[in-house]
Amino acid sequence: IIYNLRKEGKKLKEIAKYTNKSISTVHSILQRNSLKLGQRPGRPEKLKPRDKAVIIRKIKEQPRTSAPDINRGLAESLGMQISDETVRRTLRAAGYNARTPRIKPLISEQNRKKRLEFAKKYINENSEFWRKVIFSDETKFNIFGPDCGNKVWRKANTEMQRKNTKCSVKHGGGNVMLWGCMSANGAGNLQFINDKMDHYQYIQILKDNLCSSADKLGLSGRYIFQQDNDPKHTALNTKLWILYNTPNTLKTPPQSPDLNPIEHLWADLERTIRKHPITSKNSLKAAILKEWDKISSGRTQKLVNSMPSRLREVIKMKGYATRY
Structure with a gap:
């Protein structure tokens, strides 16, 4: 009662x-x-708390260890006979889930220190500083992108429909190289690179695009030009041109795509151009130009505003790769 x-x-x-x-x-x-x-019905749990602790400690020390490997270790060290699924349930109950690891650049010890120094040097810069930066980079787009070849959902007897077939082309179908830039105010110029680029061609790209991009972005005469330390960027002729033709510079450390927000624009572009029917270099270029022109200042501003957070993350990770 x-x-x-x-x-x-x-x-x-x-x-x-x-x-x-x-x-x-x-x-x-x-x-x-x-x-x-609150008492649970059915058989009592086979694993005792200390057994679960052994499993969790193993996965903390070696996250890539599989459930069967953990199970074999338990059988050898503790003489326990449990199923692989019991191991997985134990890990899931503790908040662990199997995921594909993110691909990040392997950062050398020397570059780790440079990344940490860079982050500590610029961590206190305010938003006004970052709004003046013109971020630049080169990238490559394939005619047939990474989405080609994934699994498809189809009905029986439709395997030969064009939308359900897998792309197969000689030499990867070709690609285009390009240079681009952006700031918090929006996307700057985009320049296709016809041949393998050397520092002479790089200087010509800057001559043709950097000042006009600064004008377009409302930063004429007061911008900070960012580039990484690619050999083309650090050649003597390039250094001299930049010295006499740019107001200020910002050189990001090696192996640091997470410190250049334009990398996210490339990812955006890779996704949006795949909505277009691309079968040649010309159609690929047309799709890139069309989608580049759609990039909003809201998107670029959000990316640039993330710079303080990126720097904090680098410091937190002691110079190693971050989630960006």
């Missing part, structure tokens, strides 16, 4: 008065009943 009264929403004081028992007695009865209700 006490439990039913409690289910009806009665207070302990009301239940005690109705049943002619003390409040402490009512509380004790309800607590005992609650414990009984």
Whole structure:
């Protein structure tokens, strides 16, 4: 009766008065009943808390260890016989889930230190500083992108429909190289690279695009030009041209795509151009130009505003790769 009264929403004081028992007695009865209700039916768990701790400790030390490997280790060290699924359930209950690891650049010790130094140097720069930066980069797009060749959902006997077939082309079908830039105010110029680029061609690209991009982005004469330390960028002729033709510079450390927000624009572009029917270099270029012109200043501003967070992440990771 006490439990039913409690289910009806009665207070302990009301239940005690109705049943002619003390409040402490009512509380004790309800607590005992609650414990009984919480008992799990079926067989008791095979794994004891210390056994679960062994499994969790193993995965903390070596995240790439598979459930069968953990199971074999338990059998050898503790003489336990459990299923691989029991191992997986234990890990899932502890908050672990099997995921494909993110691909990140392998950062050398020397470059790790450079990344950490860069982050500490610029961590206190305000948003006004980052709004002046023109971020630049070169990239490559394939005619047939990474989405080609994934699994398809199709009905029986439709395997030869064009949309259900897998692309197969000689030499990967070709690609286009390009240079581009952006700031918080929007996307700058985009320049296709026809041949393998050397520092002479790179200087010509800057001559043709950097100042006009600064004008387009409202940063004429007061921008900070960012580039990485690619050999073309650090050649003597390039250094001299930049010295005499740009107001200020910002050189990001090697192996640091996470410190250049334009990398996210390339990823955006890779996704959006695949909505177009691309079968040649010309159609690929047309799709790139069309989607590049659609990039909003809201998107670029959001990316640039993430720079302080990126720097904090580098410091937190002690110079190693971040989630960006």
